[in-house]
Amino acid sequence: MNQNIEKLYSIAQSEERLIIGLMSGTSMDGLDVALCKFRNSGGDTEIELLNFDTVSFSEEIKDEIRKVFAKKEIDFQQLCVLNPWIGNLHGQIVSDLLEKWEIPTETVAIIASHGQTVFHSPKILHGLDKFPNATLQIGDGDHLAVKTGIITLSDFRQKHCAAGGEGAPLAVYGDYLIFSKRGEDRILLNMGGIANFTYLAGNLDANEVFATDTGPGNTMIDAYMKKYFDLPYDEDARVASQGELNQALLKILKQDSFFEKPFPKTTGPELFNLEYLANAQKKSNTQSLSSEDILATLCRFSAETIAEAIQKLITQLPKYAANPQSFKIYGSGGGVHNPLIMQFLKELLPDFDFHRTDDLGVSGDAKEAVLFATLANEALVGGKTDFGSRKGVPSVSMGKISFPQ
Known part of the structure; x- marks a missing residue:
């Protein structure tokens, strides 16, 4: 041998x-x-x-x-x-x-x-x-x-x-093997460059487990910070927190066919990048927005598309639709360190219990x-x-x- x-x-x-x-x-x-x-x-x-x-x-x-x-x-x-x-x-x-x-x-x-x-x-x-x-x-x-x-x-x-x-x-594979718990339905939300989540059923049935991307996490925010501030990311959302959400830009950012496609689906910076942002600004006539307002809107963009994907999951699982509190969300990735994204998520998903995977024994x-x-x-x-x-x-x-x- x-x-x-x-x-x-x-x-x-x-x-x-x-x-x-x-x-x-x-x-x-x-x-x-x-x-x-x-x-x-x-x-x-x-x-x-x-x-x-x-x-x-x-x-x-x-x-x-x-x-x-x-x-x-x-x-x-x-x-x-x-x-x-x-x-x-x-x-x-x-x-x-x-x-x-x-x-x-x-x-x-x-x-x-x-x-x-x-x-x-x-x-x-x-x-x-x-x-x-x-x-x-x-x-x-x-x-x-x-x-x-x-x-x-x-x-x-x-x-x-x-x-x-x-x-x-x-x-999805490691999440199921490491983080599943009988009697507790879990969503493992990872917010890296691209955001994705894994659904883990509390009955431990591997046939019910799946994962999907939801859209951008930090990728557009980081790219913007690199280009205009020569910084790798917006630490503690210090720049974004000084801005105001622009609804016109947000509306256009969310108008991509990716968000209408069924689960599971994947994406990447090949789609969600600074060119995508520039096109959205042109369509929404928001080219004169301040950097602070743009970053605040990008944080909201990530949060809303994550929240809407989770809400869509609930509608596809009728037994939980009336009781979303039965889910616990465990976050990981760079997005959990962005207080503005986390604030938006908690506002958009008030019925959900938010935690970090650190609480499960593995650092996010x-x-x-x-x-x-x-x-x-x-x-x-x-x-x-x-x-x-x-x-x-x-x-x-x-x-x-x-x-x-």
Whole structure:
């Protein structure tokens, strides 16, 4: 037996495993690194978050990624060289953190790497009949494995697309395994660059679980702050809080066919970007708005489209329509740190109980990295949970395996 296969077999047979989950989202703030200890799989999964850190990306790194990020026309050589470059970068970050945490490399079983999304193109966005759902993440797994000396699982989203999904949101799988609770209906709301939620039924029926994007989270706000303030984001909504909501602009922002499409659905900065904002301002004759008013309106845009998606979910679940209080919403992602978005959400959804995933034992900032570690654990020792035939949640194992030798 090949020594790499033999080692993988040994890892799958062990009672517990150390897995590092890596996540770099569309905000491109940095790399989230979660060191997790796993026992069991499926509904019996036990997870302990041992260490977590976010390593910020320099402006040089962000600028290199922006050259190809969410653009239809790019320098193809730039994409080609970025793929191994990002893989090596992520590998070096992992090695540096293991040294910082005083964790021997040989004790880590697996790295689960999401990679860096550079283009997301489901059929509902590209509209090309003969082509399937598509998405592209870079940060080559082979380079990461060789750099660290650790077996790496990567490129998780391709299997989801191959099985008929849109490649996102993948949070549904980890959310179900980690955060489901009998007797409590939950909505796991993640507000990263794009906002999405997972619905978890209190009866623990995997057939009822699904996830969907709702529209923009922070992506347009962050892009605006970068262009006009040369800042990565609006910390504590300090700029937006000085502005006033503009209803004319908000109305046009919400007039996109994406919001009328059925669940589940996905989107990205390919649609919701500064060009989208400029077109909306032109149509609403609001080009003279102050930056403060624009940012306040963008916060409301994110909040309203999230709230309306959750309300739509309730109408599709008649048994809960009369009693939305039975749901608890657990938030994560950068949006939970935006007080204006959170204020708007609580105003728009007054019947709902808001919490953070921190209350469930997993930091909201670490949640997505932990979820990819969970997907890797399932690929190794699980894969038996049946999510039924619900659209967007194929029952598949995800992650391509890269060996360090």
